Amino acid sequence: MAFDVPKERFAGKIREAVIGATREQGGTRRSSLVVGGSGGLPMHRFESEVPHTPLVVMDVVDTPRVVPEVLQASMGPIVKDPVEWAKKCEKEWGSDALLLRLQSANPEEENRPVEQCEALFRDVLKATTLPMFVYGCGFEEKDAKLMEAISNAGRGERLFLGLAEEKAFKSLAAASMATGHGIVAFSNLDINLAKQMNILLLDFGVKPENIIMDPLMAALGMGLEYSYSVMERLRQGALSGDPVLQMPIICDASCAWGVPDAVEDDPRKGNVLQRGTNWEAITAYSAVVAGADLVIMRNPASVALFKQAVKDLAGGA
Amino acid sequence: MPTAMEIYKLLPKKNCGECKFPTCLAFAMQLANQKVALEACPYVSPESKTILEESGAPPIRLVSFGLGGEPLKIGDETQLFRHDKTFYHPTVLGVIADDSEGLDRMKAKMEAAKAAAFERVGQRIRIDAVAVRHSSGSPQDFLEGVRHAAAMTFPVILMTEDPKLMAEALAMCTASKPLLWRATPQNLDAMVNVAKACAFPLAIGGAGSLDELSQLADKAKKAGVVDIVLDPGDSSAGKMLETLTIIRRAAVKKKFRPLGYPTMSVLGESVEDRMKAALGVMKYSSIVLMKEMPPESAYPLMTLRQNIFTDPQVPIQVKPGMYTVGEPNEKSPVLFTTNFSLTYFTVRADVEKSKIPVWLLVVDTDGQSVMTSFAAGKLTPESVAALIESEKVKEKSTRNEIVIPGMVSRMSGKLNELTGMKIVVGPRESSGLPKMLKSVAG
Numbered sequence: 001m002a003f004d005v006p007k008e009r010f011a012g013k014i015r016e017a018v019i020g021a022t023r024e025q026g027g028t029r030r031s032s033l034v035v036g037g038s039g040g041l042p043m044h045r046f047e048s049e050v051p052h053t054p055l056v057v058m059d060v061v062d063t064p065r066v067v068p069e070v071l072q073a074s075m076g077p078i079v080k081d082p083v084e085w086a087k088k089c090e091k092e093w094g095s096d097a098l099l100l101r102l103q104s105a106n107p108e109e110e111n112r113p114v115e116q117c118e119a120l121f122r123d124v125l126k127a128t129t130l131p132m133f134v135y136g137c138g139f140e141e142k143d144a145k146l147m148e149a150i151s152n153a154g155r156g157e158r159l160f161l162g163l164a165e166e167k168a169f170k171s172l173a174a175a176s177m178a179t180g181h182g183i184v185a186f187s188n189l190d191i192n193l194a195k196q197m198n199i200l201l202l203d204f205g206v207k208p209e210n211i212i213m214d215p216l217m218a219a220l221g222m223g224l225e226y227s228y229s230v231m232e233r234l235r236q237g238a239l240s241g242d243p244v245l246q247m248p249i250i251c252d253a254s255c256a257w258g259v260p261d262a263v264e265d266d267p268r269k270g271n272v273l274q275r276g277t278n279w280e281a282i283t284a285y286s287a288v289v290a291g292a293d294l295v296i297m298r299n300p301a302s303v304a305l306f307k308q309a310v311k312d313l314a315g316g317a
Numbered sequence: 318m319p320t321a322m323e324i325y326k327l328l329p330k331k332n333c334g335e336c337k338f339p340t341c342l343a344f345a346m347q348l349a350n351q352k353v354a355l356e357a358c359p360y361v362s363p364e365s366k367t368i369l370e371e372s373g374a375p376p377i378r379l380v381s382f383g384l385g386g387e388p389l390k391i392g393d394e395t396q397l398f399r400h401d402k403t404f405y406h407p408t409v410l411g412v413i414a415d416d417s418e419g420l421d422r423m424k425a426k427m428e429a430a431k432a433a434a435f436e437r438v439g440q441r442i443r444i445d446a447v448a449v450r451h452s453s454g455s456p457q458d459f460l461e462g463v464r465h466a467a468a469m470t471f472p473v474i475l476m477t478e479d480p481k482l483m484a485e486a487l488a489m490c491t492a493s494k495p496l497l498w499r500a501t502p503q504n505l506d507a508m509v510n511v512a513k514a515c516a517f518p519l520a521i522g523g524a525g526s527l528d529e530l531s532q533l534a535d536k537a538k539k540a541g542v543v544d545i546v547l548d549p550g551d552s553s554a555g556k557m558l559e560t561l562t563i564i565r566r567a568a569v570k571k572k573f574r575p576l577g578y579p580t581m582s583v584l585g586e587s588v589e590d591r592m593k594a595a596l597g598v599m600k601y602s603s604i605v606l607m608k609e610m611p612p613e614s615a616y617p618l619m620t621l622r623q624n625i626f627t628d629p630q631v632p633i634q635v636k637p638g639m640y641t642v643g644e645p646n647e648k649s650p651v652l653f654t655t656n657f658s659l660t661y662f663t664v665r666a667d668v669e670k671s672k673i674p675v676w677l678l679v680v681d682t683d684g685q686s687v688m689t690s691f692a693a694g695k696l697t698p699e700s701v702a703a704l705i706e707s708e709k710v711k712e713k714s715t716r717n718e719i720v721i722p723g724m725v726s727r728m729s730g731k732l733n734e735l736t737g738m739k740i741v742v743g744p745r746e747s748s749g750l751p752k753m754l755k756s757v758a759g
């Protein structure tokens with residue numbers, strides 16, 4: 001019986017999205033990044049073109065309360081200084097892009113005024129040259145004003161702003177459309193909801209190349225299997241030709257640091273920091289194997305591990 | 318499974334009725350539906366019998382090895398993507414004890430592997446096997462290692478390409494039905510003879526291509542080895558994804574028999590290998606062997622395996638009803654949570670940390686988490702109130718109050734109205750429970 005290698009071809013293709021703008025393009029970033037563009041299953045280089053390898057977006061949070069203690073200890077005091085934190089992501093930790101989370105705008109927590117958040121954004125922009133994502137605090141009313149301010153302050157930079165949700169996307173979409181930024185479209189672990197979210201944005205007038213999807217990454221041990229399968233299905237839907245599913249996918253793997261199994265002290269399960277490091281790296285890696293084009297990560301050691309693994313995955317064919 | 322027509326063509330066409338069916342065609346139809354056994358017809362030719370048995374076999378052979386009592390089962394997968402149905406046989410994780418490391422180190426590694434077992438969301442997860450390998454060390458150390466593994470009563474994989482040494486080693490652990498690694502183009506005939514004599518499964522590897530690997534497997538099979546494991550031996554993660562995907566596709570979609578076997582990935586200890594192990598779990602390795610598996614990498618890997626091999630239709634769940642933590646009495650607090658295993662065990666562990674005995678009421682949410690079931694309308698004040706009633710909560714605890722998850726504080730009013738109990742809104746994360754319980758109970 002002769003062996004005939006079974007290869008798969010697809011009608012559809014993932015769209016490309018461009019993040020960040022250089023001086024020539026009207027921004028101040030050192031380069032712009034392109035994600036997506038693949039015409040096959042994730043990293044299946046032996047049968048399809050994979051023009052861009054998945055990228056790491058390290059996050060910078062404007063309040064250290066969300067960073068677990070193990071990680072604060074290893075990342076150092078910079079978690080209290082977002083500008084320094086961002087600089088490290090760029091200069092030492094090899095991040096491809098940055099995500100600034102303006103959590104402290106949260107009216108139920110620090111409730112930091114929009115002007116202060118905008119000032120922080122400007123400082124981070126000035127101190128770094130990586131393409132940027134900026135997320136609000138998740139409270140619709142506050143975010144409407146906040147994201148409008150960010151969108152204006154970052155005019156020309158081709159930011160990606162988030163998160164657009166089914167019930168709260170209009171102000172975000174309007175702000176980014178006015179200034180040429182992209183949008184991160186969040187949906188809740190469901191292929192139909194992901195599609196619905198994209199349709200809402202497209203109907204509103206957002207161009208398809210300005211959308212990146214976030215189908216919600218559940219961390220390792222916290223429902224990862226749901227996210228894994230939703231992404232595999234999203235990818236297959238896109239490849240089989242559904243244009244509304246062909247947007248690149250971003251996954252937030254930093255959620256790994258909220259998993260008790262990953263961060264609790266239990267000597268039987270080995271060194272906590274290394275376990276947490278593996279936890280975040282595996283969460284991100286599984287996202288890529290399932291179809292993610294970008295992953296959001298927090299711990300520099302996890303980023304290093306992940307990057308090496310993705311290089312190995314890209315190097316094979 | 319072949320169709321009724323395909324089966325019919327292979328039957329004797331005597332229409333004699335001895336199978337208890339009037340015609341051969343009627344019998345063929347029953348066979349196709351797996352309602353009867355082929356043995357019912359006394360006249361099928363041996364050739365037809367072989368063909369029919371082959372075509373009825375699953376696309377990937379089920380292979381088992383390890384201890385007689387609770388053997389490890391690998392293969393028999395039918396899907397490329399878990400969402401299409403499910404993945405059935407979780408990747409076997411094993412540690413390699415190599416004789417180049419010396420006997421003491423080998424023994425220590427084996428003991429550590431056996432000890433690496435945990436309870437996670439109500440399931441047992443562990444390192445499943447040890448692989449004893451002969452490389453540059455002394456054959457004596459290797460055999461001593463094998464003896465040690467056999468005495469440990471733990472699943473064993475014997476790793477040597479020397480057929481004579483293999484025969485010696487397997488004689489020492491016949492009771493534990495080891496997997497033999499491996500036959501290669503250089504030693505195929507001799508190794509096949511060793512495997513045939515003991516009828517233990519045999520791994521095949523060292524081929525230059527998948528084509529060659531399939532030919533070696535075919536040859537071994539024709540020589541009489543039935544249980545085969547394929548070791549494509551890939552240099553990079555990208556290559557590993559490629560070969561394992563192609564093997565799975567060829568077996569499942571094309572029913573290409575020479576590759577219709579479980580697979581294995583033999584890895585080292587580099588950073589890349591750590592992540593390749595994760596790739597193997599997700600993308601079709603039936604066995605992943607690593608040189609080092611310290612708990613901080615083994616534990617996340619086992620968790621990943623547990624996630625990937627969960628049935629996508631049925632979340633892991635616990636039985637609804639009243640549970641106790643410690644020995645609660647009528648003064649002890651009552652808490653409720655959902656019957657999603659992850660939720661239940663997380664909450665339970667946090668309650669245990671408080672050292673305060675409680676009544677823990679577990680509401681049937683079809684195995685969904687608190688927020689998921691609340692958002693889906695499966696966790697309602699009514700469903701909680703009904704369980705409070707049927708579990709006679711008010712008789713068990715006379716406090717007449719219940720602690721509810723912080724995330725569903727919105728159901729307080731209605732739940733109070735339905736039960737007359739005082740509602741205490743707990744923390745959003747159960748990690749806040751120890752602190753809160755101390756103040757509630759104190």
Ligand code: B12
Nearest residue numbers: 218223632654660685686687688689692693722743746747
């Ligand atoms: C995995 C997941 C799913 C899986 C289901 C997994 C399962 N078996 O439950 C799937 C994909 C099926 C799913 C579906 C949906 N989901 Co969902 N899902 C999640 C996800 C990612 C993780 C949930 C989880 O397992 N958490 C872990 C467990 C342990 O958490 P938990 O049960 O809440 O328990 C904690 C606390 O509640 C507390 N606690 C628990 N019990 C008790 C008891 C006491 C006394 C106390 C004090 C505390 C306490 O402690 C625990 C540990 O901290 C979350 C987002 C996230 N990252 O949390 C969304 C999330 C829960 N889902 C959400 C939604 C909306 C849905 C859908 C309704 C979406 C849709 N429209 O289809 C559907 C509903 C499905 C249906 N119709 O049946 C929302 C809920 C939003 C809201 N605030 O109402 C969330 C929060 C996502 C989001 N950010 O939007 N989901």
Ligand code: SF4
Nearest residue numbers: 332333334336341358
């Ligand atoms: S016993 Fe065999 S030959 Fe006779 S009818 Fe049945 S199938 Fe046909």
